[in-house]
Amino acid sequence: MTMTIEPFTHWLFTDLDGTLIPLDGEKQNVEDLQQLKTLLAEHRIGLTFVTGRHLSSALAAIPEFDLPIPQWVISDVGTRISEYANGAATSNADYRGQLLAIIDGWNADKIISALTQTFQYEHLELQEAEKQSPLKISFYTDAECVESLANECRLVFNRRAAPLAVVSSVDPFTGDGLIDVLPAGVDKAYACKWLAQTLGLRFDRDITYAGDSGNDLAALTSGCRAIVVGNADTATKQHVAGLAQVWVSSKTATSAVVEGVIDGIKNPEHR
């Protein structure tokens, strides 16, 4: 017997922390997560996680928070794309090869060697091994000086014409300053567009993106329909203010995602 699987009618690309994952103590988020599972299945909406987490941490969130099962996982701030099927993730070698070509030999040793030659390097601490990859070198620093240190790193790489980008942020849970060194031009939006193209999807028509913070901004403003959750940071809300295709929800996290998905189902022209 052959089984025909209907293609997906639409795709939800969503950030995890602060967006899809229920906020601490928000019971409504937990209830709405179950509704989201039903909506995705009934309306044949595909699901892609788009997260700064490393891959194993993204996958660990599925049982931990009882999340719906994704078809794809974009992890490590857009530097890794993995297909998820039958409980296992397979990272896309073509994408990895493309990113390795961008960094052109700028591996962790070369990056650290360049940075140690600056006087501020002692303020940078390498993150744990599982958070590193050849395409994402990550450091901890004090939150107060994360911006200035990121700028120093940019200067170091610019002087050497290194094809690298420096992304800074503050971990909302621990308060740590975070600095990621990535292939130039690569971020969540870059990865989303690459995956959309690979799957034959039209980014502006077939995808809804949901997010809450600075590393979602490029994707939120890239022309697809977008959901900004109510608990998003003020800067993110200000950046998207007035954009027609962006829905800024008054609800938080999971509940905002569900609200946006329902609106998209009822009003496909909003997508």
Ligand SMILES: [Mg+2]
């Ligand atoms: Mg987030």
